[in-house]
Amino acid sequence: MPRSVQHWPGGIPTSIQPHSEADLSLDQIKQEVKGWLLFVQENWVSAANAGAPSDGDHELTHRRQLVETWASATQEFRDAYQSRAPLGLPGTEGPRFNEPSEGLRYPAEALERLYDTLQPIDLGSLISIAPVDEAHAANRARWVKFVILLYNYDIETGHCLLGNHMPSEAIFNPATTTDFSVENFLPWHDLETANFRGPYMLADEHGLKTGRLTLVEYEMNGTVKESLHIRPFNMQMPYLRAFEDGAGFDDISHAQGAYRYQNSPLDMDLPIIDILCQAKEANQLPTSMAICDREQWTSDVELYAPGYLALEAQGRGGEYPLTSLTAPIGGVKKEVLNRVHDPRFTFIAPGTFP
Structure with missing residues (x-):
């Protein structure tokens, strides 16, 4: 079944803002996100534990709730996670094909049904x-x-x-x-x-x-x-x-x-x-x-x-x-090769040499 367009109800909350620094090294990024990854791991509630239908809506709504909670929280709240979060949180480390670098992967439980709720576009196309x-x-x-x-x-x-x-x-x-x-x-x-x-x-x-x-x-x-x-x-x-x-x-x-x-x-x-x-x-x-x-x-x-x-x-x-x-x-x-000759171009058939 084709995926449908996903719009955040009411628009993306204004509390969600881009990071102030655009050019961070991989080590700096790991340091910046470790508290957030721990927050996701400790606060993720599966559809089964929440008593919700397994149709993908729970996961999408829950991810949005976590993002908004973290973005709108006090700095003291975020620092509490940051201070006790290790680099390379268990479940986020180890290289895998076509996945983020070690220490940047989300806990597996937070990635459930992710594909089903991505925007319906092909990133390899126009x-x-x-x-x-x-x-x-x-x-x-x-x-x-x-x-x-x-x-x-x-x-x-x-x-x-x-x-x-x-x-x-x-x-x-x-x-x-x-x-x-x-x-x-x-x-x-x-x-x-x-x-x-x-x-x-x-x-x-x-x-x-x-x-x-x-x-x-x-x-x-x-x-x-x-x-x-x-x-x-x-x-x-x-x-x-x-x-x-x-x-x-x-x-x-x-x-x-x-x-x-x-x-x-x-x-x-x-x-x-x-x-x-x-x-x-x-x-x-x-x-x-x-x-x-x-x-x-x-x-x-x-x-x-x-x-x-x-x-x-x-x-x-x-x-x-x-x-x-x-x-x-x-x-x-x-067919143009059979009727046009251009001095700038010489066609060499496969298996032949000039």
């Missing part, structure tokens, strides 16, 4: 933080184009985000914020659900207008650490560096497709093929894309989003159902 429902028609039309432009428009078929071709849409809590910004994404993702775990690819409203997603990394207190603005069809190499290789932002910013001159603003109100052609005319495309043309890109869009161009021609591109997007086999050579 996430819209702008409203893109039917009530926001202009945003919706740009969003559909944006998502389609994440496919490969060079000499091979595929998707820039590999298998993550279906995007996600964040629905912010109006009781918490009406500012659909990059800065407010992490509170929605982690604080609304009191997420006791853990670069994101986000598209805000300005990004939808200018055709650039924001690849962002946050500090441990939720403030933005670093960010890059990248056109969707340029994301293949930056995505591999960030999500497959785990590279830092300096390496990502020097990946093919991430350079600033390749990512100036686009006019996302143009027809989708015109967006690509305009970027080609401005000499802003990587070589493997620049040898392609309107005819090839028209075939590409029909392959990736069957029926979209017909709807767009009627002024109804925003009505295109994203569930109709395809997952084509990657790496298939395109």
Whole structure:
């Protein structure tokens, strides 16, 4: 069953604030959180012991209660836990794959049914933080184009985000914020659900207008650490560096497709093929894309989003159902190689040598 959006009733309490320090070492973080981890361990009440149904609501509500209690408590109350909490609380230490470092893991009982109450988004996909429902028609039309432009428009078929071709849409809590910004994404993702775990690819409203997603990394207190603005069809190499290789932002910013001159603003109100052609005319495309043309890109869009161009021609591109997007086999050579020769590019077939 799909997960539903989780909003903290009444909005995130104002007593819950980010840590004043953004740049702490791992040892400093362990020292800062040890009292909180002990508080969670000693005050966690399972659904069975509370006589509550095992439907996930108890765990979500209980996590929120603990967060609010700790945040609104007196310093004397918190110090009482901090002073007797050991570093590496039993049950929180020992490295495990894809989990926080030793001494930072929550007690296992506090992680029960956590996945069931996470926000319904895929962190490996593009996430819209702008409203893109039917009530926001202009945003919706740009969003559909944006998502389609994440496919490969060079000499091979595929998707820039590999298998993550279906995007996600964040629905912010109006009781918490009406500012659909990059800065407010992490509170929605982690604080609304009191997420006791853990670069994101986000598209805000300005990004939808200018055709650039924001690849962002946050500090441990939720403030933005670093960010890059990248056109969707340029994301293949930056995505591999960030999500497959785990590279830092300096390496990502020097990946093919991430350079600033390749990512100036686009006019996302143009027809989708015109967006690509305009970027080609401005000499802003990587070589493997620049040898392609309107005819090839028209075939590409029909392959990736069957029926979209017909709807767009009627002024109804925003009505295109994203569930109709395809997952084509990657790496298939395109027809353009048989009809276009570009002196900047030499195609070498597999198994041959120049």
